[in-house]
Amino acid sequence: MKDFEFLHNVTIGQYLPTGSVIHRLHPATKMLAAGLLVTALIISATVSGLLLVLVLTGVGLKMGRIPIGYAARGIRSVVPIIILVAVLQILFATGSDSGRVLWEGWIIKLTPRDFLVAGTTALRLVVLVLVITFFTLCTASKELTHGSERLLRPLTRIGFPAHELAMVITVALRFLPILSVQAEHLVKAQASRGADFGKGRMGLFKRLYRMMPLLVPLFIASLRRGETLVLAMEARCYTGGKDRTQLMRFQAGRTDIIAICGTGLVVGLLLTMHYSRLDEIIWTWLN
Amino acid sequence: MNDPIVEIRNLGHVYMAGTPFARKSLDAVSLAVAEGEFIALIGPTGSGKSTILQHINGIYTPQTGSVRVLGRDLGEPGTDLTLLRREVGLVLQNPEQQVFERYVGDDVSFGPRMSGMSGKELTGRVRWAMDQVGLDFKTYKDRPTFALSGGERRKVGLAGVVALKPRILLLDEPTAGLDPAAHEELLECLARLRLQGTTMIMATHSMDDVAALAERVVVLDKGRAMLDGPVREIFSRADEIRSLGLELPVATAVVHELFGRGIGIRRDVLTLTEAEDAILVALGVRI
Numbered sequence A: 001m002k003d004f005e006f007l008h009n010v011t012i013g014q015y016l017p018t019g020s021v022i023h024r025l026h027p028a029t030k031m032l033a034a035g036l037l038v039t040a041l042i043i044s045a046t047v048s049g050l051l052l053v054l055v056l057t058g059v060g061l062k063m064g065r066i067p068i069g070y071a072a073r074g075i076r077s078v079v080p081i082i083i084l085v086a087v088l089q090i091l092f093a094t095g096s097d098s099g100r101v102l103w104e105g106w107i108i109k110l111t112p113r114d115f116l117v118a119g120t121t122a123l124r125l126v127v128l129v130l131v132i133t134f135f136t137l138c139t140a141s142k143e144l145t146h147g148s149e150r151l152l153r154p155l156t157r158i159g160f161p162a163h164e165l166a167m168v169i170t171v172a173l174r175f176l177p178i179l180s181v182q183a184e185h186l187v188k189a190q191a192s193r194g195a196d197f198g199k200g201r202m203g204l205f206k207r208l209y210r211m212m213p214l215l216v217p218l219f220i221a222s223l224r225r226g227e228t229l230v231l232a233m234e235a236r237c238y239t240g241g242k243d244r245t246q247l248m249r250f251q252a253g254r255t256d257i258i259a260i261c262g263t264g265l266v267v268g269l270l271l272t273m274h275y276s277r278l279d280e281i282i283w284t285w286l287n
Numbered sequence B: 001m002n003d004p005i006v007e008i009r010n011l012g013h014v015y016m017a018g019t020p021f022a023r024k025s026l027d028a029v030s031l032a033v034a035e036g037e038f039i040a041l042i043g044p045t046g047s048g049k050s051t052i053l054q055h056i057n058g059i060y061t062p063q064t065g066s067v068r069v070l071g072r073d074l075g076e077p078g079t080d081l082t083l084l085r086r087e088v089g090l091v092l093q094n095p096e097q098q099v100f101e102r103y104v105g106d107d108v109s110f111g112p113r114m115s116g117m118s119g120k121e122l123t124g125r126v127r128w129a130m131d132q133v134g135l136d137f138k139t140y141k142d143r144p145t146f147a148l149s150g151g152e153r154r155k156v157g158l159a160g161v162v163a164l165k166p167r168i169l170l171l172d173e174p175t176a177g178l179d180p181a182a183h184e185e186l187l188e189c190l191a192r193l194r195l196q197g198t199t200m201i202m203a204t205h206s207m208d209d210v211a212a213l214a215e216r217v218v219v220l221d222k223g224r225a226m227l228d229g230p231v232r233e234i235f236s237r238a239d240e241i242r243s244l245g246l247e248l249p250v251a252t253a254v255v256h257e258l259f260g261r262g263i264g265i266r267r268d269v270l271t272l273t274e275a276e277d278a279i280l281v282a283l284g285v286r287i
Ligand SMILES: Nc1ncnc2c1ncn2[C@@H]1O[C@H](COP(=O)(O)OP(=O)(O)OP(=O)(O)O)[C@@H](O)[C@H]1O
Pocket: B015, B016, B023, B024, B025, B043, B044, B045, B046, B047, B048, B049, B050, B051, B052, B093
């Protein structure tokens, strides 16, 4: 392992202020849009839909003045997971498939369809990571609190702890980069004392194996970190609840309406593609 | 003079290179260290001290320029950095990062264990290392590390590195946050290790530590090496030091102040005893 700069590759959970149109959207708009998109991506996973979202995310990043290369960097760290999932899919997913069989033996049966399914899953993970990265890159943590509070406000009437939940969401998201910094420190400390992290590139499993001794200390460190956070909040007399007033006020405007409508349209398209079985049609047509 | 044990040439480093957060931390730094030297790295916050140290034990490999340590080229892909790190010990700036095992004994023994030591030899080594830094073996070996005070944690961190018996010891602000007694003890410990022939490079903000221990000072500013020379000579250039936002050792500052008030006094003074002598001479009490 050569690169001890973990944050270098973790872009999920990072915030990149550029002051663009996208950044200036109302926090609730950004959260709603991201939430809708992610839900749509989870319900429906058509290749055509995924490609559409991929392109649109690219456009969004451009509008947000976020370097696409930087946003895409975050994918690197999930590549091992994606590959693992894809391989499992190819080997063990048994589609109700009638078509050609490429190879068969033991409990494994390979069909072209398996590859399609695996490819879709991989693409879907990539797109999900990108969309969430995009969202965090253009949303500051204080906005997250405001946004989720705003979105959950209707529920406070029935006694729902909107503010508290908002806080939990915010803290959880912001913990990701902190965790990776923590991991970086730990690896540095262990490496400095002669722990063998190998040189240069390593295979996936060897790498995972080397990571094992990190997990427990990392877990403990995060617990301690959480404890410190609680102390810091208490020291500043933090109390949640509806009586809190806000320093920053956000005003929704025309761009917000446009953004929500745009997202609604995309989500509609995605669902239509899913229910009209567009992929099936293209697939049979290709065969 | 013998070949330098550490040789840094035109080393440049950018954190988070290729991202919008890129930050230049080193800018063509060159530095050669002979075996047995004690070098102090000083410079304002963010001047690149920690970054240099992490290049000397191969946590970072050179992006531009070259680093040779103990005859190995760290930029070479084939260099075994794990073996190198066992000979070049680094005590990280933050003791929270340095200590990661659950019990003090386990933590101190981590390094030797990694290099394959076990049994009686290991216990002996741990006892020796804890002795060196002034931690009582019996009292501390089974202490859980989360319950250590800041100063104790610093000592445990140092012991963990000393336990490797490194040829080069890199210290990142080793005395920060210690009470006067523990501070004194630590300086003595470093002086002892020095006598055993360990080459030391210490980053610090304490000019008195520099005066007490080092023979050579390298002054960094904004990732560049501004001054490099014997301690006495560097601290006699008071104006340059101050213009970089740094202080002089207390004793040096006092005689400079007296000189500034028109008293004819020696200014190449580093320690309090030397200052006393100089003042007595200036007063004509002793010739
Ligand atoms: N992990 C990191 N990621 C990004 N930038 C960093 C990182 N570590 C340090 N930097 C930046 O690199 C520069 C040099 O940092 P470095 O830690 O080497 O300074 P230093 O001289 O040790 O400072 P201090 O006296 O405060 O410890 C600083 O501008 C710092 O902000």
